Amino acid sequence: MDMLLNPLNRRHRLRYDIPVVPGAFPLVGHLPAIVGDLPRLLRRAERTLGSHFWLDFGPAGQLMTCVDPAAFALLRHKDVSSALIEEIAPELLGGTLVAQDGGAHRQARDAIKAAFLPKGLTQAGIGDLFAPVIRARVQAWRDRGDVTILRETGDLMLKLIFSLMGIPAQDLPGWHRKYRQLLQLIVAPPIDLPGLPLRRGRAARDWIDAQLRQFVRDARAHAARTGLINDMVSAFDRSDDALSDDVLVANIRLLLLGGHETTASTMAWMVIELARQPVLWDALVEEAQRVGAVPTRHADLAQCPVAEALFRETLRLHPAVTLLPRRALQELQLGQRRIPAGTHLCIPLLHFSTSALLHEAPDQFRLARWLQRTEPIRPVDMLQFGTGPHVCIGYHLVWLELVQFCIALALTMHKAGVRPRLLSGVEKGRRYYPTAQPSMTIRIGFS
Numbered sequence: 294m295d296m297l298l299n300p301l302n303r304r305h306r307l308r309y310d311i312p313v314v315p316g317a318f319p320l321v322g323h324l325p326a327i328v329g330d331l332p333r334l335l336r337r338a339e340r341t342l343g344s345h346f347w348l349d350f351g352p353a354g355q356l357m358t359c360v361d362p363a364a365f366a367l368l369r370h371k372d373v374s375s376a377l378i379e380e381i382a383p384e385l386l387g388g389t390l391v392a393q394d395g396g397a398h399r400q401a402r403d404a405i406k407a408a409f410l411p412k413g414l415t416q417a418g419i420g421d422l423f424a425p426v427i428r429a430r431v432q433a434w435r436d437r438g439d440v441t442i443l444r445e446t447g448d449l450m451l452k453l454i455f456s457l458m459g460i461p462a463q464d465l466p467g468w469h470r471k472y473r474q475l476l477q478l479i480v481a482p483p484i485d486l487p488g489l490p491l492r493r494g495r496a497a498r499d500w501i502d503a504q505l506r507q508f509v510r511d512a513r514a515h516a517a518r519t520g521l522i523n524d525m526v527s528a529f530d531r532s533d534d535a536l537s538d539d540v541l542v543a544n545i546r547l548l549l550l551g552g553h554e555t556t557a558s559t560m561a562w563m564v565i566e567l568a569r570q571p572v573l574w575d576a577l578v579e580e581a582q583r584v585g586a587v588p589t590r591h592a593d594l595a596q597c598p599v600a601e602a603l604f605r606e607t608l609r610l611h612p613a614v615t616l617l618p619r620r621a622l623q624e625l626q627l628g629q630r631r632i633p634a635g636t637h638l639c640i641p642l643l644h645f646s647t648s649a650l651l652h653e654a655p656d657q658f659r660l661a662r663w664l665q666r667t668e669p670i671r672p673v674d675m676l677q678f679g680t681g682p683h684v685c686i687g688y689h690l691v692w693l694e695l696v697q698f699c700i701a702l703a704l705t706m707h708k709a710g711v712r713p714r715l716l717s718g719v720e721k722g723r724r725y726y727p728t729a730q731p732s733m734t735i736r737i738g739f740s
């Protein structure tokens with residue numbers, strides 16, 4: 294099937310001497326092709342126009358996209374700003390650290406990051422908190438015999454992330470509803486009328502923020518609440534220039550958002566790959582039987598190299614965050630070109646993650662790339678999490694929860710004498726933007 298591009302827009306144009314990809318539609322630009330077929334769009338643009346080209350993101354405007362791996366280094370460049378993220382998604386990401394630069398970013402990040410490092414996660418007992426939740430969920434899958442995988446991993450991740458925040462189990466259904474309404478802000482048209490997504494999404498955000506504000510007050514009053522919020526509140530209160538509760542609340546909301554769909558998508562892809570490649574499943578079962586139980590501490594993860602390789606290779610082939618937007622604050626050299634100050638940039642993580650310049654046989658799923666390597670993991674090996682000052686805060690948490698999940702799945706299913714099997718096609722219905730995910734309809738059987 295051909296890509297969703299506008300057949301009436303075939304003219305080749307230049308903007309600041311850089312080609313504009315033909316085929317944009319009025320209002321939505323290239324978004325239909327970006328959402329449905331990003332890898333092919335990027336490859337075609339590179340083949341026909343070279344390494345630098347403009348893509349039109351509809352309401353977010355045109356972003357100069359560079360598929361030269363040199364663009365990855367922009368994420369560390371002092372003259373490149375993240376503020377464009379707030380302009381693209383003001384309702385959801387406004388006032389959060391992912392859209393800030395320099396001192397403001399550092400201050401907010403420093404107050405949060407310790408809780409997400411292996412030591413912080415171990416001290417807060419996060420692995421022990423997650424293991425029973427994950428085990429119960431995969432046991433339910435075994436009993437049901439087949440599942441719609443992305444819906445299931447989405448639900449499981451929401452449960453994990455809420456338990457991380459210390460949200461009591463009886464409050465989960467209410468949170469669930471509000472969280473789904475909050476997500477409508479991603480696609481809401483800018484019309485603020487009763488009953489429309491913008492109004493509903495804002496109301497949900499206000500409800501969530503009010504609850505989080507109460508959590509913060511409880512944590513200060515040393516109420517009996519577990520989870521990472523306590524650690525973050527005390528780190529915030531210890532920071533030199535005390536940060537306002539509004540900043541803390543916006544960033545806790547960012548953690549809910551950042552840790553949910555990304556990990557749910559990766560978890561679903563893992564199950565899909567295990568179902569369609571029996572040798573992967575066999576290798577995982579062998580490892581799970583050897584370790585015998587779901588690991589709960591970071592120190593135990595070294596015992597699970599197959600599960601770790603599965604996590605890394607799944608993310609390499611199916612990165613959940615495909616593109617990162619930035620703005621050039623000064624004129625920059627990028628590959629062979631000068632980029633004017635003020636240019637809006639798009640850094641295509643997806644393209645690098647599957648690039649032949651960085652990986653041998655990039656389209657093949659190979660655990661051996663990770664199992665046989667002798668050198669430590671470099672920034673480019675985990676580029677799916679970004680790099681530089683904004684590199685993902687959740688990296689160690691994702692690693693822990695995905696290894697826990699793999700081992701729990703293998704132990705549970707193997708004990709019941711069943712294995713995952715793909716019950717539907719994989720290629721149709723994939724999405725690549727704003728985050729990437731497999732089709733909502735893919736079913737996995739356990740038999």
Ligand code: HEM
Nearest residue numbers: 390391551552555556559613614677678679683685686687
């Ligand atoms: C497979 C799962 C995940 C992927 C692929 C992923 C990917 C990313 C990427 C690419 C960035 C960089 C954004 C940028 O440079 O603009 C990022 C930032 C971030 N991630 Fe993740 N993420 C994942 C899971 C998580 C989890 C579980 C959490 C927390 C619970 C989290 C919290 C954050 C936060 C707070 C930032 C902003 C950091 C900053 O701006 O300093 N992420 N993530």
